[in-house]
Amino acid sequence: xxxxxxxxLHYGKKPVLYNINLExxxxxxxxxxxxxxxxxxxxxxxxxxxKPDQIAWCPQDEALxxxxxxxxxxxxxxxxxxxxxxxxxxxxxxxxxxYVKIKSIATALDLEGVLKxxxxxxxxxxxxxxxxxxxxxxxxxxxxADEPVSAQDDFHKxxxxxxxxxxxxxxxxxFHDLDLALTCCQRIIGLAKGKILFDEHVSNVTKKQLxxxxxxxxxxxxxxxx
Amino acid sequence: xxxxxxNNQAKRFITSAKPMWQSSLFFIIxxxxxxxxxxxxxxxxxxxxxxxxxxLGLFQPNFMIDGILSAFVYTIVFAxxxxxxxxxxxxxxxxxxxxxxxxxxxxxxxxxxxxxxALILIQIFGLTTLTGVLALVIPFSATFARVFxxxxxxxTKLNYHQIKGxxxxxxxxxxxxxxxxxxxxxxxxxxxxxxxASVVLGFIGLPTIGFQLEGYLKLGQYQEVxxxxxxxxxxxxxxxxxxxxxxxxxxxxxxxxxxxxxxxTQSSSELSYAQIEETTxxxxxxxxxxxxxxxxxxxxxxxxxxxNKNNIDRTLSELWKWFYSLxxxxxxxxxxxxxxxxxxxxxxxAILGLVLFPIIxxxxxxxxxxxxxxxxxxxxxxxxxxxxxxxxxxxxxxPSLLPGILAIGIHNGALIAHLVGLHSNELNLRxxxxxxxxxxxxxxxxxxYGQFLSFTLYRGETxxxxxxxxxxxxxxxxxxxxDSAFEEFRLDRAFLLILVxxxxxxxxxxxxxxxxxxIHTHKPSRAVSSxxxxxx
Numbered sequence: 153x154x155x156x157x158x159x160x161l162h163y164g165k166k167p168v169l170y171n172i173n174l175e176x177x178x179x180x181x182x183x184x185x186x187x188x189x190x191x192x193x194x195x196x197x198x199x200x201x202x203k204p205d206q207i208a209w210c211p212q213d214e215a216l217x218x219x220x221x222x223x224x225x226x227x228x229x230x231x232x233x234x235x236x237x238x239x240x241x242x243x244x245x246x247x248x249x250x251y252v253k254i255k256s257i258a259t260a261l262d263l264e265g266v267l268k269x270x271x272x273x274x275x276x277x278x279x280x281x282x283x284x285x286x287x288x289x290x291x292x293x294x295x296x297a298d299e300p301v302s303a304q305d306d307f308h309k310x311x312x313x314x315x316x317x318x319x320x321x322x323x324x325x326x327f328h329d330l331d332l333a334l335t336c337c338q339r340i341i342g343l344a345k346g347k348i349l350f351d352e353h354v355s356n357v358t359k360k361q362l363x364x365x366x367x368x369x370x371x372x373x374x375x376x377x378x
Numbered sequence: 379x380x381x382x383x384x385n386n387q388a389k390r391f392i393t394s395a396k397p398m399w400q401s402s403l404f405f406i407i408x409x410x411x412x413x414x415x416x417x418x419x420x421x422x423x424x425x426x427x428x429x430x431x432x433x434l435g436l437f438q439p440n441f442m443i444d445g446i447l448s449a450f451v452y453t454i455v456f457a458x459x460x461x462x463x464x465x466x467x468x469x470x471x472x473x474x475x476x477x478x479x480x481x482x483x484x485x486x487x488x489x490x491x492x493x494x495x496a497l498i499l500i501q502i503f504g505l506t507t508l509t510g511v512l513a514l515v516i517p518f519s520a521t522f523a524r525v526f527x528x529x530x531x532x533x534t535k536l537n538y539h540q541i542k543g544x545x546x547x548x549x550x551x552x553x554x555x556x557x558x559x560x561x562x563x564x565x566x567x568x569x570x571x572x573x574x575a576s577v578v579l580g581f582i583g584l585p586t587i588g589f590q591l592e593g594y595l596k597l598g599q600y601q602e603v604x605x606x607x608x609x610x611x612x613x614x615x616x617x618x619x620x621x622x623x624x625x626x627x628x629x630x631x632x633x634x635x636x637x638x639x640x641x642x643t644q645s646s647s648e649l650s651y652a653q654i655e656e657t658t659x660x661x662x663x664x665x666x667x668x669x670x671x672x673x674x675x676x677x678x679x680x681x682x683x684x685x686n687k688n689n690i691d692r693t694l695s696e697l698w699k700w701f702y703s704l705x706x707x708x709x710x711x712x713x714x715x716x717x718x719x720x721x722x723x724x725x726x727x728a729i730l731g732l733v734l735f736p737i738i739x740x741x742x743x744x745x746x747x748x749x750x751x752x753x754x755x756x757x758x759x760x761x762x763x764x765x766x767x768x769x770x771x772x773x774x775x776x777p778s779l780l781p782g783i784l785a786i787g788i789h790n791g792a793l794i795a796h797l798v799g800l801h802s803n804e805l806n807l808r809x810x811x812x813x814x815x816x817x818x819x820x821x822x823x824x825x826x827y828g829q830f831l832s833f834t835l836y837r838g839e840t841x842x843x844x845x846x847x848x849x850x851x852x853x854x855x856x857x858x859x860x861d862s863a864f865e866e867f868r869l870d871r872a873f874l875l876i877l878v879x880x881x882x883x884x885x886x887x888x889x890x891x892x893x894x895x896x897i898h899t900h901k902p903s904r905a906v907s908s909x910x911x912x913x914x
Binding site: 197200201204207209211213215217218219220221223224228229231232236239240243268269270272273 | 390391392393394395398806807808809810812813815816820824828
């Protein structure tokens with residue numbers, strides 16, 4: 153799916169990722185973890201840009217259209233699948249079958265009650281779920297998400313990620329929540345200061361590896377691995 | 379379809395965009411209602427031949443024009459003097475803007491177009507520098523006062539209350555530094571307006587390039603016209619290189635020394651004013667002016683000796699007759715045409731604004747060089763005075779409402795497109811946005827529509843004011859009757875008609891403000907600094 157060899161990336165003139173070697177195979181669900189500014193989002197953006205036509209993309213900044221309804225924002229994920237005039241008609245007056253299609257995804261994410269409400273009237277958590285739904289509606293093989301559930305409660309977090317992993321063959325997530333990474337993914341990649349510290353199956357990840365990734369608040373993390 | 383779905387389908391969409399589409403629908407219906415009253419016939423016998431001549435002139439500009447340099451210097455000098463003086467006066471009145479009386483006064487002063495001010499001031503000061511500068515300074519100061527006060531109010535909200543100290547200290551340490559970038563950015567835009575207004579003053583005889591433009595247009599010498607237009611566009615485009623906080627004081631000083639704003643035509647420079655006789659300023663001019671603007675029946679009554687009930691009754695009945703005949707023959711048709719032209723110009727500006735903004739939007743045109751061409755096109759269209767555009771359209775199409783609609787619509791449409799385009803460039807869209815038409819309807823339009831409406835409503839106020847002055851070109855708006863009254867030296871009529879036009883503008887401004895508030899109280903919108911640029 154993805155193969156990176158000796159990848160170096162810059163943000164402007166500032167180097168962000170150094171000498172990254174990475175392979176993600178078809179069917180894997182991978183979590184990328186690391187502190188803020190460790191290069192996680194840059195890595196995800198790079199992955200997205202390498203195969204934009206095969207990826208359902210769920211960026212950290214939702215960038216939803218505030219004055220459009222949740223329905224229209226989710227539908228916006230499928231614009232390329234239809235003719236422009238079909239899209240325009242659906243914007244002015246939604247097709248019932250499109251509504252049914254979107255409602256089924258919305259129900260899985262507890263959004264069915266707000267589908268007709270404009271996004272600027274919704275909470276941060278609801279917006280985040282709309283962002284996920286917008287990606288989930290795309291008929292792609294790979295799901296790429298940058299901190300998709302940071303604003304959700306613990307129960308919803310696990311439920312949502314499991315829904316995603318059961319719908320998409322290959323998934324790559326960025327998580328701050330290690331617990332979630334350990335619960336829902338098969339493989340964890342630890343990033344620190346632009347370098348890969350470890351790349352292991354969840355069962356092989358050690359406490360020491362995690363404490364190196366989150367060197368600033370490892371006391372909190374130790375309890376997670378108990 | 380399940381029952382729950384049907385219930386859900388029955389429920390309407392709850393969208394914050396509702397006030398926006400309601401307002402849009404209102405204006406669309408209003409435009410459709412006005413359509414049957416529109417006269418579109420092209421009166422000119424051969425519009426294409428004139429257009430062909432103009433088109434050829436466009437590609438063969440003749441820059442060898444007598445007095446071209448001094449015309450440009452006059453244009454700049456009037457604009458610089460007006461800008462600096464009105465910014466200072468406006469800033470002063472902005473501090474007093476919380477007083478109802480000041481707000482009303484400023485509202486009244488800016489509701490009269492600079493060209494009407496010039497026509498009034500000529501009666502008192504003659505065709506002099508003072509007339510030109512004051513005609514710009516009076517409405518500009520009032521506009522500055524409003525804009526400065528709005529900018530200060532918006533920035534005061536930010537952190538004024540977190541700072542302790544006297545009102546003045548807090549103003550210096552909080553409001554002013556926060557407002558400064560927007561104040562100076564507004565001043566830059568205002569200079570562009572001042573240059574445009576300075577050109578327009580040429581149409582009534584002041585020695586700016588408008589004077590030459592009018593002359594060459596009337597003679598059909600389009601090579602000279604295109605040269606003047608190109609140079610003026612160049613002047614506006616190059617403004618950022620020759621106007622900054624260091625050069626502005628020098629330019630102002632130079633302009634004051636070179637052309638002191640006095641009512642005397644005797645100056646150190648060789649003035650080429652289009653005046654016939656020498657004018658000297660005196661109190662008698664003002665007395666004569668006040669006498670001239672007094673309604674004729676009242677003036678006649680003052681000449682009759684003895685006041686008794688019969689005389690008063692007769693005077694009142696004559697005054698009513700005077701007013702009624704004016705109302706029937708001039709005010710009513712004038713207002714109707716002004717509103718009609720204003721409505722169509724408003725609709726055209728809105729349509730052009732929406733259609734043209736993508737040409738400078740980075741989300742629609744990815745290539746920077748193509749976007750620069752878009753910027754150049756929009757700047758060229760908006761920097762030309764509406765009066766000039768109308769004059770050109772009038773020559774091609776003949777006298778009807780169409781030239782006026784096109785001129786005002788194109789000018790304002792380009793300005794709205796420019797601001798909406800800039801606003802769209804501030805937006806960060808997702809990486810996975812779709813093709814251009816989808817991006818336009820699903821990403822850009824819903825995001826920029828609120829700002830677009832705000833900009834368009836702000837322009838709506840100015841459009842009506844501009845509509846009125848097109849009358850001096852023969853389009854039968856209020857300005858037509860005002861100009862005719864000035865030509866016939868019936869200043870009482872002219873003054874009443876100017877008052878009517880001012881009241882019309884004040885009402886339009888109040889309605890536009892209400893409409894903006896309706897849109898924004900229902901949908902809080904982000905404060906955008908470029909909003910200040912639209913205020914005129």
